[in-house]
Amino acid sequence: DAGVIQSPRHEVTEMGQEVTLRCKPISGHDYLFWYRQTMMRGLELLIYFNNNVPIDDSGMPEDRFSAKMPNASFSTLKIQPSEPRDSAVYFCASSSGQAPGRHTFGSGTRLTVV
């Protein structure tokens, strides 16, 4: 398995633009997580899905952020409109309900909003 695949690896955008981050989880994993990492706040859970259904989105900072999982092999995190304070590394992770707590993380997307 190629692991959790995220794209793009780097994204630079102007304030006010829409940004879409993409994630392909490991085949067979039924949980998918979106995390954000900054120097100030560390690694924060934004939202997670179980069997494509959002379970907990309490970490989503505000309505500008939205996440979808249309099928078991794809998820998106969208920021519209983007702001400079959204600059961070965004990680996607997946796991199996058979091994709770054992998450496999992607390589992350480094987002810079100028």
Add this chain to the structure above:
Amino acid sequence: DAKTTQPPSMDCAEGRAANLPCNHSTISGNEYVYWYRQIHSQGPQYIIHGLKNNETNEMASLIITEDRKSSTLILPHATLRDTAVYYCIVRANNAGNMLTFGGGTRLMVKP
């Protein structure tokens, strides 16, 4: 999930054992101890987990005290590639599938 306390940073000489401590004095009986590490510019990587018995795998050993209020992750022969931030996480396996990351310990392995 129980809160964990880790030293912010540690140094270790290459080839020596790295012993990373974690305090989790409020751990409950159904909570496991998980360890992850994050090498610079990469996503976190699962290392090992345990409930009350000591555990060993190809990456590390996990020693949990008898009262379960603290644990130690041991890298038996640290290499430069083990330089990373190490996170100790306590979670119950019936608490969904979430992980809550704290500040971790930044381990610097020096030649």
